[in-house]
Amino acid sequence: EIVLTQSPGTLSLSPGERATLSCRASQSVSSSYLGWYQQKPGQAPRLLIYGASSRATGIPDRFSGSGSGTDFTLTIRRLEPEDFAMYYCQHYGISPRIFTFGPGTKVDV
């Protein structure tokens, strides 16, 4: 079973700054099966990144993902006020087919 850990738990930044969020898997995973979601208070999550580095439809290019093996990163190039939210990484396992979320990183001002 894949376990995902995220760091830091909370990232305190200001608008315009760069945010770097980390996701670590308990064992090496294919980057194809790693994604990132954003969730704002009172809202459903939104898919940001899939396949570790591909932006989902409608996601601004200030969001980027990278990584391989056990270490993955979500970078927000210049924080906009609407980017302050929770961010979850997710692994999609193909055999068995199971979805695992990390505990999340809160980006706050």
Next chain:
Amino acid sequence: QVQLQESGPGLVKPSGTLSLTCAVSGDSISSGYWWSWVRQPPGKGLEWIGEIYHSGLTNSNPSLKGRVTLSLDKSNNQFSLIVTSVTAADSAVYYCARVTPLLTSAGNYYYGMDVWGQGTTVTVSS
């Protein structure tokens, strides 16, 4: 535009059965996607519960130890979740989501939850 809407009782008694429905509009549940449930306890993170394919094939989170049943209602274009023997730990916001295969740069498919319902709160209490 695809929309999902969860519905069901907001209060369930301990040891009882939680039953939720997700109504789909703007798409057919027979169109070839997986349809999933995710929950979020108050102040906590996301937990995947399970999913159902348009053929009726299902997968669920082993952590729920067989308490989960998923089903389709094609005539009403909706799918449902049943969780049995609930405890306070099952109190959460429950989301339904569409799972879409997304082609990655490596040529594989990542299954992403690209459309979500707004969520419905379920409290387990006597």
